Amino acid sequence: MKILSAEQIRAADAYTIQSQNLRSEELMERAGITIFNWLHQQLNGSPVTLHIFCGIGNNGGDGLVVARHLLEHGYKIQVYVVNYSDKRSQDFLINFDRLKEQKVWPEILKEKSPMPDIQDGDIVVDAIFGTGLNREPSPWVGRLMQDLNSGKNLLVSIDIPSGMFLDKPSDLGRVIHANYVLTFQHPKLVFFLPSTGSFCEQWVALDIGLDEAFINSLDTDYELIGYHEIRPLYRFRSKFSHKGTFGHAVIAGGSHGKIGAIKLAAEACLRSGSGLVTAYVPGCGLNPLQSSIPEVMVLTDGEEKEIREIKIPFQPTVVGIGMGMGTSKPSLAAFRSFLEGWSSPVVVDADGLNMLAKEKAMLKLLPPLSVLTPHPGELERLIGSWKNEFEKLEMAREFVKKVGCILVIKGAHTIVLDKEKGYVNTSGNPGMATAGSGDVLTGVITGLLAQGYTPLEAALMGVYVHGRAGDLCLQAQSMESLTAGDIIIQLGTAFREFYLEDSTQSNEEEGE
Numbered sequence: 001m002k003i004l005s006a007e008q009i010r011a012a013d014a015y016t017i018q019s020q021n022l023r024s025e026e027l028m029e030r031a032g033i034t035i036f037n038w039l040h041q042q043l044n045g046s047p048v049t050l051h052i053f054c055g056i057g058n059n060g061g062d063g064l065v066v067a068r069h070l071l072e073h074g075y076k077i078q079v080y081v082v083n084y085s086d087k088r089s090q091d092f093l094i095n096f097d098r099l100k101e102q103k104v105w106p107e108i109l110k111e112k113s114p115m116p117d118i119q120d121g122d123i124v125v126d127a128i129f130g131t132g133l134n135r136e137p138s139p140w141v142g143r144l145m146q147d148l149n150s151g152k153n154l155l156v157s158i159d160i161p162s163g164m165f166l167d168k169p170s171d172l173g174r175v176i177h178a179n180y181v182l183t184f185q186h187p188k189l190v191f192f193l194p195s196t197g198s199f200c201e202q203w204v205a206l207d208i209g210l211d212e213a214f215i216n217s218l219d220t221d222y223e224l225i226g227y228h229e230i231r232p233l234y235r236f237r238s239k240f241s242h243k244g245t246f247g248h249a250v251i252a253g254g255s256h257g258k259i260g261a262i263k264l265a266a267e268a269c270l271r272s273g274s275g276l277v278t279a280y281v282p283g284c285g286l287n288p289l290q291s292s293i294p295e296v297m298v299l300t301d302g303e304e305k306e307i308r309e310i311k312i313p314f315q316p317t318v319v320g321i322g323m324g325m326g327t328s329k330p331s332l333a334a335f336r337s338f339l340e341g342w343s344s345p346v347v348v349d350a351d352g353l354n355m356l357a358k359e360k361a362m363l364k365l366l367p368p369l370s371v372l373t374p375h376p377g378e379l380e381r382l383i384g385s386w387k388n389e390f391e392k393l394e395m396a397r398e399f400v401k402k403v404g405c406i407l408v409i410k411g412a413h414t415i416v417l418d419k420e421k422g423y424v425n426t427s428g429n430p431g432m433a434t435a436g437s438g439d440v441l442t443g444v445i446t447g448l449l450a451q452g453y454t455p456l457e458a459a460l461m462g463v464y465v466h467g468r469a470g471d472l473c474l475q476a477q478s479m480e481s482l483t484a485g486d487i488i489i490q491l492g493t494a495f496r497e498f499y500l501e502d503s504t505q506s507n508e509e510e511g512e
């Protein structure tokens with residue numbers, strides 16, 4: 001699903017009004033009714049009081065439409081106009097009058113107004129600012145937002161949490177902390193970034209009939225990926241295939257006390273469909289690997305405790321490298337000389353990334369379209385520090401263009417970047433923030449590359465399947481108990497969902 005910029009949202013809005021021959025107030029009515037329907041479905045006529053805080057633009061106009069429909073359906077409402085400007089939008093004014101016709105006189109809140117009385121358990125609807133925010137809210141509006149945030153009320157934001165910019169950093173002291181964001185048609189990038197994402201606990205994208213053909217024609221910088229985007233990439237296996245058809249992956253790395261990382265990656269690689277898997281480890285890895293995963297072949301370096309040479313006596317399809325490898329000088333030299341002699345894409349993780357960061361000249365040795373899978377700390381070592389999330393993404397995109405790689409920025413919503421765009425993943429949960437989870441991801445991506453998926457496909461499918469397997473783990477256990485090994489066990493079910501018709505997939509139009 002495409003993630004639109006503020007400018008593209010305005011264009012889709014304008015195009016829809018023109019192509020469907022609507023008045024803008026009719027689109028607002030449609031948007032407001034859609035929000036009302038969602039609320040009504042959840043509340044089912046309950047006698048709760050809803051406090052609706054409206055700005056003076058079209059987001060506020062939406063709030064007024066919602067208020068009118070709530071009233072018509074017997075809900076108790078209190079409506080406020082947050083008077084941060086006297087420049088009311090036309091559609092706001094139309095709906096203000098319509099509400100007055102229903103004998104509802106919104107309370108006008110100004111700088112010195114006392115905070116309205118809101119009881120615990122009441123619901124707050126936030127329609128103060130939408131996508132038209134173009135400067136920081138005034139301090140008094142920020143204080144109002146903080147008061148609302150600190151109450152014991154469910155907070156529902158219309159379109160976006162008020163105070164949040166879509167394409168630049170926001171002052172988070174002046175942003176509504178929404179329990180639910182009911183957004184129009186397509187989710188926004190800020191819902192998925194670590195700093196702003198926590199202000200959007202759950203989001204729901206509501207279809208208000210914007211012109212999808214127009215939206216599909218837009219070239220967006222980001223896309224959301226879930227089951228429906230990944231399934232078409234899935235390759236069914238032919239009856240006449242054999243293990244040679246699915247490649248031979250090498251998982252290289254490990255050091256004394258860190259052979260577990262290789263065990264996890266190699267097993268995940270095998271369980272993601274690589275025909276053959278060989279682990280390349282220092283001598284201390286031989287026995288534990290041979291006894292714990294007999295399906296995996298093991299090659300050892302002459303050294304006992306760390307890798308000092310990478311000599312693979314056959315031509316593997318793909319190499320996943322770096323997990324638990326350490327960054328000592330001899331290991332770095334081995335990594336460098338491996339890269340000098342290798343031309344197909346590699347998957348680089350963990351200490352492999354740290355070595356690239358230590359000796360940046362090695363980045364030039366990376367074969368084109370290699371997949372790099374940093375967590376935030378590794379990313380910072382690679383690309384330098386950033387002032388905010390937007391700068392981070394810009395710097396990461398520059399890096400991808402310069403190095404010619406695919407970058408998998410791991411996080412609650414992992415973002416895969418290629419030179420064209422960013423793909424934001426929707427599967428996964430906080431239980432996966434556990435030791436070895438990243439090793440499993442590297443194994444999955446390497447396994448997919450071994451079978452002939454392109455590097456971008458392997459990164460996208462790998463990230464999705466890994467997260468999905470983590471979500472499936474929660475059917476039988478908790479976020480606390482989830483281990484990386486559990487994720488590997490669930491890979492089977494996660495892949496199986498690609499060819500089962502009645503797959504019970506999480507709907508990516510709703511997220512947390």
Ligand SMILES: NC(=O)C1=CN([C@@H]2O[C@H](COP(=O)(O)OP(=O)(O)OC[C@H]3O[C@@H](n4cnc5c(N)ncnc54)[C@H](OP(=O)(O)O)[C@@H]3O)[C@@H](O)[C@H]2O)[C@@H](O)CC1
Nearest residue numbers: 013028031057058059129130131132133134135136137159
């Ligand atoms: N796109 C769609 O599909 C649909 C969109 N719809 C809805 O429209 C919403 C966007 O509405 P919007 O453009 O009127 O802007 P909104 O966010 O209400 O802000 C109001 C105005 O305030 C001003 N202003 C800005 N910052 C300020 C500040 N810090 N302090 C003081 N003033 C400030 C600024 O005006 P300015 O003063 O700069 O001229 C701005 O225009 C969108 O989120 C959705 O809810 C639906 O109705 C239909 C379908």
Ligand SMILES: [K+]
Nearest residue numbers: 129158160162
């Ligand atoms: K809002």
